[in-house]
Amino acid sequence: EILVGDIAKSMNCFTEISLSNEVMSMVKVVPRGFTVSASAYLTPKITEYLAGFTKGFDAGLMNNVRLDFMKSDGGLTPVNDFGGHQAILSGPAGGVVGYAKTSYRPSLGKDGTEITKPLPVIGFDMGGTSTDVSRYDGTLELVFETTTAGVSIQAPQLDIHTVAAGGGSRLFLQNGLFVVGPESAKAHPGPICYRKNGYLAVTDANVVLGRVIPDHFPNIFGPNEDETLDLAGAREAFQKLKMENAEADGRSVEELAYGFIQVANEAMCRPIRNLTQMRGFDITSHALACFGGAGPQHACAMARALGIKKVFVHRYGGVLSAYGLSMADACVEEQEPAKEVYAVANSGGGFDENIDPSASTREERLEYLAKKARLSLMKQGYSEDSVVIEKYLNMRYQGTDNAIMIKESSSASALPYAEKFVEQYHREFGFELDGRDILIDDFRVRGLVVGKTLQTPAATPQLGSPTPAGKTKAYFENGWEEVSTYNMEDLKPGHTILGPAIIFQSISIIVLEIGCVAAVTSDGDLDIDVAQLHSNDAASVANDGCETEIIEDPVQLSIFAHRFMGIAEQMGRTLARTAISVNIKERLDFSCALFTSDGGLVANAPHIPVHLGAMQSAVRFQVEYWNAEGREGIKEGDVFVSNHPQLAGGSHLPDITVITPIFHEGNIIFFVASRGHHSDIGGVSPGSMPPHSVNLKEEGASIVAFKLVKDGKFQEEGITDILVNQGDVPGTRNLKDNLSDLRAQVAANNSGIRLLHELVHENGLKKVEAYMHFIQHNAEMAVRNMLKEFASAHGTRAHSIDYMDDGTPIELTIEIDPKTGSACFDFEGTGPQILGNLNAPPAVTYSAVIYSLRSLVGQDIPLNQGCLAPIEFKIPSYSLLNPSDDVGVVGGNVLTSQRVVDVVLKAFKACAASQGCMNNLTFGDDRFGYYETIAGGAGAGPTWEGRSGVHTHCTNTRITDPEILERRYPVLL
Numbered sequence: 003e004i005l006v007g008d009i010a011k012s013m014n015c016f017t018e019i020s021l022s023n024e025v026m027s028m029v030k031v032v033p034r035g036f037t038v039s040a041s042a043y044l045t046p047k048i049t050e051y052l053a054g055f056t057k058g059f060d061a062g063l064m065n066n067v068r069l070d071f072m073k074s075d076g077g078l079t080p081v082n083d084f085g086g087h088q089a090i091l092s093g094p095a096g097g098v099v100g101y102a103k104t105s106y107r108p109s110l111g112k113d114g115t116e117i118t119k120p121l122p123v124i125g126f127d128m129g130g131t132s133t134d135v136s137r138y139d140g141t142l143e144l145v146f147e148t149t150t151a152g153v154s155i156q157a158p159q160l161d162i163h164t165v166a167a168g169g170g171s172r173l174f175l176q177n178g179l180f181v182v183g184p185e186s187a188k189a190h191p192g193p194i195c196y197r198k199n200g201y202l203a204v205t206d207a208n209v210v211l212g213r214v215i216p217d218h219f220p221n222i223f224g225p226n227e228d229e230t231l232d233l234a235g236a237r238e239a240f241q242k243l244k245m246e247n248a249e250a251d252g253r254s255v256e257e258l259a260y261g262f263i264q265v266a267n268e269a270m271c272r273p274i275r276n277l278t279q280m281r282g283f284d285i286t287s288h289a290l291a292c293f294g295g296a297g298p299q300h301a302c303a304m305a306r307a308l309g310i311k312k313v314f315v316h317r318y319g320g321v322l323s324a325y326g327l328s329m330a331d332a333c334v335e336e337q338e339p340a341k342e343v344y345a346v347a348n349s350g351g352g353f354d355e356n357i358d359p360s361a362s363t364r365e366e367r368l369e370y371l372a373k374k375a376r377l378s379l380m381k382q383g384y385s386e387d388s389v390v391i392e393k394y395l396n397m398r399y400q401g402t403d404n405a406i407m408i409k410e411s412s413s414a415s416a417l418p419y420a421e422k423f424v425e426q427y428h429r430e431f432g433f434e435l436d437g438r439d440i441l442i443d444d445f446r447v448r449g450l451v452v453g454k455t456l457q458t459p460a461a462t463p464q465l466g467s468p469t470p471a472g473k474t475k476a477y478f479e480n481g482w483e484e485v486s487t488y489n490m491e492d493l494k495p496g497h498t499i500l501g502p503a504i505i506f507q508s509i510s511i512i513v514l515e516i517g518c519v520a521a522v523t524s525d526g527d528l529d530i531d532v533a534q535l536h537s538n539d540a541a542s543v544a545n546d547g548c549e550t551e552i553i554e555d556p557v558q559l560s561i562f563a564h565r566f567m568g569i570a571e572q573m574g575r576t577l578a579r580t581a582i583s584v585n586i587k588e589r590l591d592f593s594c595a596l597f598t599s600d601g602g603l604v605a606n607a608p609h610i611p612v613h614l615g616a617m618q619s620a621v622r623f624q625v626e627y628w629n630a631e632g633r634e635g636i637k638e639g640d641v642f643v644s645n646h647p648q649l650a651g652g653s654h655l656p657d658i659t660v661i662t663p664i665f666h667e668g669n670i671i672f673f674v675a676s677r678g679h680h681s682d683i684g685g686v687s688p689g690s691m692p693p694h695s696v697n698l699k700e701e702g703a704s705i706v707a708f709k710l711v712k713d714g715k716f717q718e719e720g721i722t723d724i725l726v727n728q729g730d731v732p733g734t735r736n737l738k739d740n741l742s743d744l745r746a747q748v749a750a751n752n753s754g755i756r757l758l759h760e761l762v763h764e765n766g767l768k769k770v771e772a773y774m775h776f777i778q779h780n781a782e783m784a785v786r787n788m789l790k791e792f793a794s795a796h797g798t799r800a801h802s803i804d805y806m807d808d809g810t811p812i813e814l815t816i817e818i819d820p821k822t823g824s825a826c827f828d829f830e831g832t833g834p835q836i837l838g839n840l841n842a843p844p845a846v847t848y849s850a851v852i853y854s855l856r857s858l859v860g861q862d863i864p865l866n867q868g869c870l871a872p873i874e875f876k877i878p879s880y881s882l883l884n885p886s887d888d889v890g891v892v893g894g895n896v897l898t899s900q901r902v903v904d905v906v907l908k909a910f911k912a913c914a915a916s917q918g919c920m921n922n923l924t925f926g927d928d929r930f931g932y933y934e935t936i937a938g939g940a941g942a943g944p945t946w947e948g949r950s951g952v953h954t955h956c957t958n959t960r961i962t963d964p965e966i967l968e969r970r971y972p973v974l975l
Contacts, residue, residue, distance in 0.1 A: 018046045025087055026156045027338050028444060030963045033147050033156035037087050040153055044086020052081055068383070070332065072096050075158040076142045077333020077450070080382050087157050090150050093323055094134040094162050097127045099453075100326025101291035102138040104527070105314040107458045121289040121312060124274055126304070127323070128297035130170040131186040133270050136162045137277055137288075144407065146396075158335055163273040169193070169205040169296035173262045175247040176861050177784040180560040182266040194239045195231045197224035202243065204266050205296070206236040207259035212476035213299055213513050215487075218506050249556040256477045261557035267304050268561045272568045274308060279572060279757070289314055293322035295510055302501070302515040305532045313518075313530040317490065320509030332451040334378045336371040342442040344397060345420040351436040355416035360442055367445045368393045375449030384451045396444035397423045399435045401739075402582055403966055405443045435582075435742075462524045465496035471506075478502055478516055495524040501533075552772040559780060562773040563864050566605035569757045570594050573676060574607050577750035582742035583681050585933065591679035591959045594750055596758065596774075597621050599670050603867040604774045611853040611956045613677050616845035618867055619651030620644055620659045621673050627707045638665045641711035641748055643721065645683075646704045647843035647895075648887035654895035655702045656680050656690045656933070660710060660747035664755050666767060672774075674754035676747040680740055681933050683725060684733040688926025689933040695839045695890040703728055711748060735930060781868030786823025788859045789872065792910060793820040802909035803831065804901060810836060810882055812898075812905050827851060827906075828876040835885035842894030842902070847875070847883050850902035850956060858910055896920040896935065899956040904941075914941030914948065920957040925973075932971055935959055 007021045022031075022038040056069070070078040074091040076099050106120045122139035137143060143161040147154060166184030170193060174181040182204065187193050191200035195209045195216075208214040209231055216231035223229045240258050244250040250258050278285040289312035292301035301313050318325045342360035345353040372391045379389050397419065398405040408423050415421045420440050428434050470486035477483075485502045498521045499505065501514030505528070514520055517533030573594035577586060585591045593613035595606040601622035606613070624642045627650075628635055642661040644650040652659065656679050664672040683690045685702035695701050703725050710717055718741060725740055726733035734740055762770050792800075800816040813831030818824070835841045852869045863869075877884040882898065885891065897919045904915040917938025924933045937953040953959060964975045 018042055018049075020045065025085065028146065028156055029339055029965050029969070030147070030156060031965050032961070032963050033154040036154040037156045040090070040155060041085050041087040044089065046086075048084060048086050048089060052084075056081075072099075072327050072330060073158075073333070074160065075144055075333065075335070076160050076330060077335075077448075078327075078330050078453075079333065087155060090148075090155055090157075091159050091162055094127060094136075094164075095160050096323035096325075096327040096330070097134070097293055098125055098136050098138065098142065098160050098162065098326065099330045100316070100318075100322035101125045101293060101314070102142065103326065103329050103454075103456060104316050104322075105289065105291040106138055106140065107456075122283070122287065123291050123314070124278070124285075124288045124310070126270070126274070126290055126292040126294075126297055126301060128270070128292070128294040128300060129168050130189060130295070131166070131168045133165050133167050133273075133294075133297075134162050135165070135270070135273050135277055136160060137283075141409075146407070161277075163277055165270055165273045167204070167266050167269040169203065169208075171204050171266065173202045173204065173207065173243075175243060175249045175556070177787070177859075177863055178249050178556055178559065178780050179563065179863075180249070180261050180265040180557050181862070182262060182269055193236070195223070195233065195236045197229055197232045197235065202236075202239045204262065206239060207262045207266075208296075208299055209233055209236045210240060210259040210477075211256060211263065212474060212482075213504065214511060215474060215504070218511070256482070260477055260479075261560075263300070263303075264557055265560045265564075267300055267307060268564045270300065271304055271307050272564055274304075275568060276572060276575065285309060286311070291316070293319040295320050298507075298510050298512040300513075302513060302518045302530060302532055305530075306515065306534060309534065311532050311534070313528075313532055315510075315512055315520075315528040315530065317507070317526040317528075318509075320507060329454040329456075331453045332379060332382065332384065334375045334449040335446070336375045336378075336449070337444055337446040338367065338371065340367070340396075340442045340445050343439050344395065344442050345417050345440040347437050347439050349437075353417055353420055353440070358417065364395070364442070364445070368447060371445060371447035372449070375447050379449050379451055388451050390450045390452060392448040392450065394446040394448065395419050395442050396446060397440055397442055399427070399438040400441055401438060401970075402435070403970070404579070407446065456525075462495040462522075464498065465494060467499060468493055468497045470503075474504065476502065476504060476513070480516070483516070490526075493522045493526075495522050495526065497522045550768075552769055554772075554776045554779075559773060559776055562770075563605075563777055563780075565761060566596055566774070566777060567607060567864070569754055569761070570596055570605045570607035572757060573674065573750045573754040576753040577676055577678065577746055580746035580749045581678065582746070583736075583739045585681045586678045586743055586746070591935075592677060592747075593617065594676045594754065595674070596754060597673040597675065598771070598774050598778075599672060601625050601673060602774075602778060603865075604672075604777060606865040610677075610958050611849065613653065613657070613849060616651060616653050616849045617659060617675050617677055619845045619848070620677075621651070621661055621675055623649070623651045624661050624707060625673075636663050636670060637713070638663075638668075639711065639714035640709050641751065643708050643710040643744065644705050646706045646887075647698070647845065647891045648885065650706050651845050652843065653677075653846055653849070654892045655685070655698070655704055656683055656892070657895070658683070658705070658744070658747075660744060660751060662711075662748070662751035662755060664758055666759075666762065671762070671767060671771070672758055674751045674758070676750045678743055678747055679933070680743060682735045682926070682930070683740065684728045684735070685731060687924070688735055688928075688930065689924030691892055691896075691922055691924040691933055692839070692890075693893075693924075695892060696837050697890055698888050699728075699731055701839065701890060701892045702731075703734065710744060716745065716748070732928075735926065735928060777864050778866050778868035778871070781864045781866050782871040783868075784859050784861070784863040785855050785869050786872045788855070789818050789823045789825050790820060792858075793818040796911065800909040800911075802905050804905050804908065804915070806833075806840060806882075806898070806901060808836070810834075810840075812882065812901055814905050814909050816909055822872075824872045824874070826874045826876060829881065829883055830876060830878055832878060832881045832883055835880050835882055835889055839890030839893040840882070840898050841885035841889050841891050842883050842898040843891055844875070844877055844884050846895055846899045847877060847902055850899050851875075851906060853956065854903055854906040854910075854912075857907075858912060893922075896922050896957070900954070903955045913943035916941050916954045920953075930971065932967075932973075934962055936961065 020038045020042040022034045025038045025041050069081045071084045072092040073088040076095045125136040127134040145161045147156050170187040171183035172185045187201040187203040191198035193203035193205040240255045286309040290305045290310045291314045346357045348354045393410040396405045411418045471489045472487045488505045490507045501518040502516050503514040505512040520528045520530045593610045596604045603618040645652045645658045659677040661675040663670045683702040686692050686700045690702040798818045803813040810833035815828045817826045920935040935957045940949045940954045942948040
């Protein structure tokens, strides 16, 4: 790469040459390639902007005045070192620095002594089109690989999560749900109240509810930018929405607007839960620091929903990103890749403290990088004494791929980095990996010149309540309330304000919810104590034993849809974090889902489409199997495992499903399940994906029903016997990873159980169960409506046929009832099962159909059993799509599934066929097995062109990075 760069420079014809080893010297060629591409595109744009920016200054000024830019990692860098890939999140990064330096502080007594330690802080930055959330607990939390707008960027960035919900997020009523975003009204034309023929948005809801008051905004709206915000226009738009949608029946305009605010708040709570709970942090032990123009309008309500007791609003909250930039540290990052062993595991589960293989190299490289960072900062004009050096090792357990960046500690331990690594690994993942060495992937040094740091404000004497500036009416959970209004400049340190109230800052509006109390600090900021309302929760829990009917409410339905999907997503994140294998951890070949007590699918995070409908069959089979006469039943502390395709609802043998029942007062209330692709479970070829198998036994270990955990104890001996002893066929070649990944699946299920118990505690069991069924019915109606629309446009009958490579037909006839939206999917005419492994069990066809229907609906609807409720299946026995229980099926899941989707989409005249196969590559020997889906291309449609080289339809995994492949396996690519 350096050689090519030198040649390019010698040609003197390129204005920008970006080399990936210079942009980010870190393993993984694919994200590094994306990063250097982003840099090559963005850096010239930034250079062009800077040329225009500096042109307006006096000659020579730029030689004498510092010009620094904020990077995505929260540090300042001089203009000549600022690259495009460093600027992706530079705006939000300023906000993180701002709240980190202003809100993370102890409380002090009157004598200046510390009373309480600082609370960890969640940053909540709500703007016009999106909301950014982050976390600070004394150090800036960095990540080194992120995806922004579909592009993977490999560079140090603050760990900021973005959700498409802001003041300009558009409001819709769709399929019985209140939907907020992701579409935005943007700055132009903007929300309805901007008077530019815009779109109904969150800001309109706040205007209608009296939370945004037009008299306190300048007259800059309308086509001539000389009018006030349009309250009447916003009300009229909600009235129109109400008249056009049955979901709004019986609601006033205010109730409709308030419903959208509740749904918007839940959409913004979801990433905050993911940021804290999925990493093992207690969300209620945090403070919420809100900023951005719209943040303080929503912060108290969100804090209450999250169980957070403290909200902090800075006096410059509307421009905190700019304020943070003024206090940021100057920063230089130096990094280089490594391949060193840091700690050698011993037989006792710890590490040999007398062996430090990397000692000499490590100190030499870290000191070399420190010297580079120090000199770089000194060239910028800083003194050597002001430079602070932080040293890091990017570390991982041998055989895993998720590295953790560990900062040098002052511990007296012989292996201080290992001590910190194990501690952090255990907190993140819930376990340690005994018997594995700790490796170093990267040496990293961060050179800092610390920016402005504020003093903790002294305690202030209480002045009581100030005199209100006025009165207004605003809408809260109990309806319209007369509330006091206050101007921030009139408030003095020591003043306290009881909600409901509205406080006007010069660049923001703060809404104090009922029962919340705001105190003005000595700096003029607001510390808000959030009152937790328990009355509704208590009523819900109390009603569990009553016969009170729960009526479906579209607002609550939308909120529960977020909660159910959020739980499934968090299960997935737990599984990705705790798994060992490349398949699950790197390629993300897994799915997680929630089920009702009878095994009906409630929410399936959109992980792998071919798993979508199949897990429901697997859960229901286990329920029937263990509850059959003569069997031991289902008990608390049991966890089930299965993978048999035809008998137990599986897809193919490598996809192992782990199912856990959830008990409440001795009764099963729900199930959670996770399905992961194991890279080897035995069979005639490594990778357990034999290309020439003709019966199921050749494809690996088959499990119809087994208690993986019994009475709370992991049955390692029993599952090992199943995986290893397969008669005349080789057993698993990678038992260690199998067991680790199965434990990870159990851990993922446990995270789902914990979150569902929390949901029940908040809302009561009866309400949660009711909304599980309501959400299934909602998906069902969306599919029925789509089928009715298709029948109206194209007739009640659809037919298609396509062929496998050997000529075997897959034929589908669809008959639609135009009145009810029911349909019969009849696969009569499909060819017979074959002597090979392209046979597909019925669960694969169900998954292919549910995926296709979900895609055809064209809106964001829940993924659950309701999608299949209108569908009757007719699949001929002993056909390619319903084979006997002993034939080979390993290829049916990865090839035939794609052809079924092509046939379904062809019948609906939706798009051209895909490449028709996941393109599986598998190899290995008696020590390891490797498996990958490479995928192919996607077909064109009425309004889009086809795409090459993408994962399509039933495969949705991430390809293993070539450098990871070569590091983990004895191969060269």
